[in-house]
Amino acid sequence: MDTAERLIESAQQLLWERGYVGTSPKAIQELAGAGQGSMYHHFKGKPDLAATAMRRSAAELRAQADALLDEGDTALARVGTYLLRERDPLRGCRVGRMAMDPDVIASGTLREPVRDTFAWLRERLAGIVADGVASGELRPGIDPRDTAAALAAVVQGGYVLARAAGDREPFDQAVRGALGLLEAASTGHAAPAAPAGQDG
Amino acid sequence: MDTAERLIESAQQLLWERGYVGTSPKAIQELAGAGQGSMYHHFKGKPDLAATAMRRSAAELRAQADALLDEGDTALARVGTYLLRERDPLRGCRVGRMAMDPDVIASGTLREPVRDTFAWLRERLAGIVADGVASGELRPGIDPRDTAAALAAVVQGGYVLARAAGDREPFDQAVRGALGLLEAASTGHAAPAAPAGQDG
DNA sequence: GTCTATATGTAGATAGAC
DNA sequence: GTCTATCTACATATAGAC
Numbered sequence: 001m002d003t004a005e006r007l008i009e010s011a012q013q014l015l016w017e018r019g020y021v022g023t024s025p026k027a028i029q030e031l032a033g034a035g036q037g038s039m040y041h042h043f044k045g046k047p048d049l050a051a052t053a054m055r056r057s058a059a060e061l062r063a064q065a066d067a068l069l070d071e072g073d074t075a076l077a078r079v080g081t082y083l084l085r086e087r088d089p090l091r092g093c094r095v096g097r098m099a100m101d102p103d104v105i106a107s108g109t110l111r112e113p114v115r116d117t118f119a120w121l122r123e124r125l126a127g128i129v130a131d132g133v134a135s136g137e138l139r140p141g142i143d144p145r146d147t148a149a150a151l152a153a154v155v156q157g158g159y160v161l162a163r164a165a166g167d168r169e170p171f172d173q174a175v176r177g178a179l180g181l182l183e184a185a186s187t188g189h190a191a192p193a194a195p196a197g198q199d200g
Numbered sequence: 201m202d203t204a205e206r207l208i209e210s211a212q213q214l215l216w217e218r219g220y221v222g223t224s225p226k227a228i229q230e231l232a233g234a235g236q237g238s239m240y241h242h243f244k245g246k247p248d249l250a251a252t253a254m255r256r257s258a259a260e261l262r263a264q265a266d267a268l269l270d271e272g273d274t275a276l277a278r279v280g281t282y283l284l285r286e287r288d289p290l291r292g293c294r295v296g297r298m299a300m301d302p303d304v305i306a307s308g309t310l311r312e313p314v315r316d317t318f319a320w321l322r323e324r325l326a327g328i329v330a331d332g333v334a335s336g337e338l339r340p341g342i343d344p345r346d347t348a349a350a351l352a353a354v355v356q357g358g359y360v361l362a363r364a365a366g367d368r369e370p371f372d373q374a375v376r377g378a379l380g381l382l383e384a385a386s387t388g389h390a391a392p393a394a395p396a397g398q399d400g
Numbered sequence: 401g402t403c404t405a406t407a408t409g410t411a412g413a414t415a416g417a418c
Numbered sequence: 419g420t421c422t423a424t425c426t427a428c429a430t431a432t433a434g435a436c
Binding site for chain 1 (some may be wrong): 217218219221222264269291293296297299300301302303306311314315317318322335336341343345346347348349350351352353354355356357358359360361364365366370371373374375376377378380381382383384385
């Protein structure tokens, strides 16, 4: 693995653990086993390297979520697969975490991958919920976009609760709670896997 | 207002805006209009002042939430009052934000007010949900603790979504989505305001 | 109680040798 | 491409005068 690659992966790790403000170029270099000169040769500076690392983390997260959200025959099953996926809640979300960083929010370039990731996730979840409503699996009164935002928020907020408690349990409770509510919003009629309208 | 007080309030504000790692003693002093000497006379150092500020923010938040969670005749109404309260989602939560800070999580003293605040909030919400179940307003299958964690998570996660988007709308969507699901879990029977068992 | 002086380390970056 | 030297500013704190 070349030096630029090691710098990016080190930056990804430190940004996840310590955020943008809490991550120094020096710390990235030490973790990557690279000198000052190397870093400033490959990247313009800390913001440039951080933006590169964040774009990569965002792409990885999205690919992972996209695959999970295809697994399952019903809307409830797909959402469940995503919410119950293996996680370490005490680490938090490597993308969502950046939204709390003042320097990231203040910079269009740094915020962009964070914004795009959650815009995509909410749309993706909304599509699944909409399919569930259209197929009769979920009650007609359920709003796909609102529900999708609530589900995405449960995950991000679950991280906050778990880290505050120093224990993963509140995260698991929040996920179970969300799925329980979603079940309450289901009609009890098993639905087809395909999007609405496809099976007559 | 005396100097110590100004230092605490300045610290509260900066911790909210920039987190613990992003807040320097110098910045606090300048905002408070106090010199180095004053700060180190009244407080042992940055962690001491920050802990004082965080305990105060936690107490304020808790008092505010406690009052709001009493307003309303049904569980749904009480939760609604809390979720729909006036907020600036782009600022985030002054307590929840600290849970993402590595130095806060690493220190027992700094994490304590954050942990206690959310432990209290989850219990408080769980009590309301339990009342709703006991009174027949909410379905018997709804788990009070899980649902409470989900509701608290929706708020905290809503902040993440709003800040990521640079727009409050995702927060509002998440809140509406959560209330929509909670309505789906309600039986449609209006319930008494008092805790279960009190009205025969 | 508040001020100024001082101290050590780090943040973030540039310059130029190799 | 990588290294070392160097730079300005800030982080965090202590010492001691007033």
